[in-house]
Amino acid sequence: MNYIDPHIHMISRLTDDYERMAHAGCKAVSEPAFWAGFDRGSADGFRDYFRQLTEVEPKRAAQYAIKHYCWLCINAKEAENVSLSRDVIAMIPEFLDRPNVLGIGEIGLNKNTPNEATIFCEHLELAASRDELILIHTPHLEDKYKGTRMILDMLKNESRIKPERVIVDHAEEHTIGLIRDAGYWCGMTMYPITKCTPQRAADMIEKHGTERICVNSAGDWGPSQPMAVPQLILELRLRGHDEATISRVVYDNPLTFFKQCKRFKWDT
Numbered sequence: 001m002n003y004i005d006p007h008i009h010m011i012s013r014l015t016d017d018y019e020r021m022a023h024a025g026c027k028a029v030s031e032p033a034f035w036a037g038f039d040r041g042s043a044d045g046f047r048d049y050f051r052q053l054t055e056v057e058p059k060r061a062a063q064y065a066i067k068h069y070c071w072l073c074i075n076a077k078e079a080e081n082v083s084l085s086r087d088v089i090a091m092i093p094e095f096l097d098r099p100n101v102l103g104i105g106e107i108g109l110n111k112n113t114p115n116e117a118t119i120f121c122e123h124l125e126l127a128a129s130r131d132e133l134i135l136i137h138t139p140h141l142e143d144k145y146k147g148t149r150m151i152l153d154m155l156k157n158e159s160r161i162k163p164e165r166v167i168v169d170h171a172e173e174h175t176i177g178l179i180r181d182a183g184y185w186c187g188m189t190m191y192p193i194t195k196c197t198p199q200r201a202a203d204m205i206e207k208h209g210t211e212r213i214c215v216n217s218a219g220d221w222g223p224s225q226p227m228a229v230p231q232l233i234l235e236l237r238l239r240g241h242d243e244a245t246i247s248r249v250v251y252d253n254p255l256t257f258f259k260q261c262k263r264f265k266w267d268t
């Protein structure tokens with residue numbers, strides 16, 4: 001079945017992963033900007049990262065007939081450094097008009113600190129002023145509920161941002177209702193350790209339906225599973241869901257969300 005992985009950090013993955021994903025039906029990926037595993041020392045480090053996301057990675061993906069899209073920001077971990085964050089935010093417009101850029105992300109909170117909130121709001125300002133889509137990272141484990149509430153409050157304060165142009169990611173059982181009730185798109189990440197499994201994602205789809213829900217692997221340099229979306233496809237099939245329903249979650253929904261981006265082109 002054709003599918004899209006709307007949140008995966010392919011620069012951290014082997015080319016073999018592209019090949020396996022292509023064999024499993026992957027037609028496109030979107031790669032949010034994230035933490036490299038260490039704090040970068042200057043805005044120039046981000047400039048090179050954004051060049052990799054917009055120039056290099058699309059070519060690597062194209063070797064396997066996979067379209068590569070990306071999102072730009074400074075992540076919540078490095079947002080603790082406010083002056084570096086402001087230098088990076090000031091540089092983002094240089095890259096925003098590149099053809100594979102979908103918008104601003106993954107912005108959000110990590111430990112729910114005041115500096116993280118300040119930089120989150122400054123990213124929102126940039127997105128609102130340029131009418132960009134937004135992809136949001138919600139914190140892990142015990143910080144998730146409070147962080148998700150804080151994020152939804154900050155979004156609500158920015159009246160120029162329409163909820164249907166925002167996807168709030170890494171939702172779990174205790175946050176999915178909050179996100180969808182407020183009108184946002186909801187991302188579920190299937191991760192072998194801290195986030196949800198394909199089984200839990202299937203349970204949530206059965207409980208909440210398929211509207212405004214996307215699923216992803218958030219594969220990166222840590223323990224993660226780039227084949228998580230195909231694993232969910234199998235889980236839903238084994239539970240007896242029809243192909244159209246499964247395709248809505250893994251293909252139609254991310255496409256519908258991406259198509260709101262003025263630069264997004266899809267010819268298949």
Ligand SMILES: [Zn+2]
Nearest residue numbers: 032034106218
């Ligand atoms: Zn991520």
